[in-house]
Amino acid sequence: MNRPAPLVVRRPEGLYCPQGDFFIDPWRPVDRAVITHGHADHARPGHGHALCSMRGLPVLRARLGEAQSFQGLGFGQRLRLQDVWVSLHPASHVLGASQVLIESALANGHGSERWLVSGDYRVQNDPSCDAFEPVKADVFISETTFGLPIYRWPNVADEVALLLDWWQICRDEGRAAVLYTYALGKAQRLLIALLRLAPLPGTLFVHPSVARMNEAYREAGIALPELPTPPAMLSPGAMVLAPMAVQGSGWMQRQRPALAEAMVSGWMLVRGHRRRHAGVRGFVISDHADWPGLLWAIDQTQASRVVLTHGQTSSMARYLRDQGRDVDTLETEFDAQAADV
Ligand SMILES: [Zn+2]
Known part of the structure; x- marks a missing residue:
């Protein structure tokens, strides 16, 4: 036929x-x-x-x-x-x-x-x-x-709990943290998951590209608070959600070495991707x-x-x-x- x-x-x-x-x-x-x-x-x-x-x-x-x-x-x-x-x-x-x-x-x-x-x-x-x-x-x-x-994705709540533990350790070690995430989708998902677990270990900042997407989510009816964009120098315990593109920026260079870095992505399940981002902690949450x-x-x-x-x-x-x-x-x-x- x-x-x-x-x-x-x-x-x-x-x-x-x-x-x-x-x-x-x-x-x-x-x-x-x-x-x-x-x-x-x-x-x-x-x-x-x-x-x-x-x-x-x-x-x-x-x-x-x-x-x-x-x-x-x-x-x-x-x-x-x-x-x-x-x-x-x-x-x-x-x-x-x-x-x-x-x-x-x-x-x-x-x-x-x-x-x-x-x-x-x-x-x-x-x-x-x-x-x-x-x-x-x-x-x-x-x-x-x-x-x-x-x-095969691990349980999301477990990964978010690990992420929160990592942030707490960063703060205890006197470091600020940068969490690399897609500016659209993953960032808003993480913010909602993290804010539900307040009080948080420190102040949460968002990169301007994340802030723009948060605004669009609010306009579409998703409840997300307005969060500040990061200052020139981060204080210990602060955490910033930012796209991977900021990694080589001058702003990032100024924060090091008192800075811990992590990435949230399905790709972090695979060792090869972890190796490619040496020194960056991985959390496995995928959209x-x-x-x-x-x-x-x-x-x-x-x-x-x-x-x-x-x-x-x-x-x-x-x-x-x-x-x-x-x-x-x-x-x-x-x-x-x-x-x-
Ligand atoms: Zn897509």
């Missing part, structure tokens, strides 16, 4: 829906884009028109600027774009992150397929984001950033699905075909094929490690 025409294909500009004439997270400027979330490898500037979740609108405005024209769509609402219906469904990951469901809107579309594009997603629920929503589809295009069986999470999400879609994109596609594809699934892989230009620039 012939398959219906694909609802998503790859074009030089990015993933494209021919029946709806729009791109999803295109890596080049296009007329009409659906943007799943605000990380830099998915939300690139210069599109004629961009559709995103209503929840993600303040974040995307902060990221791409007022010059970009946006339309916000409530989670679960259907919007007709030419010959298809498009709806967005929470992907957790970061605030407003969406899975994109595409269905034929033609009367003779009966029997046609439902295609679901995951964007980046996380299946652990977290108070900083809307909970991940399992969505049924015939074809599921899934990210596989952490698509290896070695990736992506781990191996069991990816398999769970794929199962939830009940998809008869799975298309794997960015990340460890080959191991996951082999595993799913061994389970008797119909699996393809698709090259994309998303890069979760380089996203927080």
Whole structure:
């Protein structure tokens, strides 16, 4: 039996829906884009028109600027774009992150397929984001950033407790601390987790890029207090949440040697990544699905075909094929490690 025409294909500009004439997270400027979330490898500037979740609108405005024209769509609402219906469904990951469901809107579309594009997603629920929503589809295009069986996340509360212990030790040793984290998503998740455990060992500061994202979260209705940006010299016991990009800055040089450094990332589960950041303590908290999470999400879609994109596609594809699934892989230009620039 012939398959219906694909609802998503790859074009030089990015993933494209021919029946709806729009791109999803295109890596080049296009007329009409659906943007799943605000990380830099998915939300690139210069599109004629961009559709995103209503929840993600303040974040995307902060990221791409007022010059970009946006339309916000409530989670679960259907919007007709030419010959298809498009709806967005929470992907957790970061605030407003969406899975994109595409269905034929033609009367003779009966029997046609439902295609679901995951964007980046996380299946652990977290108070900083809307909970991940399992969505049924015939074809599921899934990210596989952490698509290896070695990736199994430890309990988040345990990692946060270890982080708090580390901060306490830094203070007792008379040092300030810098916690490297993505400015969008991870930082807000950590702030909410840490502030719940107050009183904290010392004053919490946020890098200006984190402060900007906090403001966008507040605008979207997430309760986050205004926190100060760091002074020229940190006092012992202070902790700053900052993106990795500050590591080589003059400001950082001035703080050393009375400074301890740590990084919060799923990559810190792997020794090679720890070695690359010698002297930096690692905490394993990720905003992506781990191996069991990816398999769970794929199962939830009940998809008869799975298309794997960015990340460890080959191991996951082999595993799913061994389970008797119909699996393809698709090259994309998303890069979760380089996203927080
Ligand atoms: Zn992302």
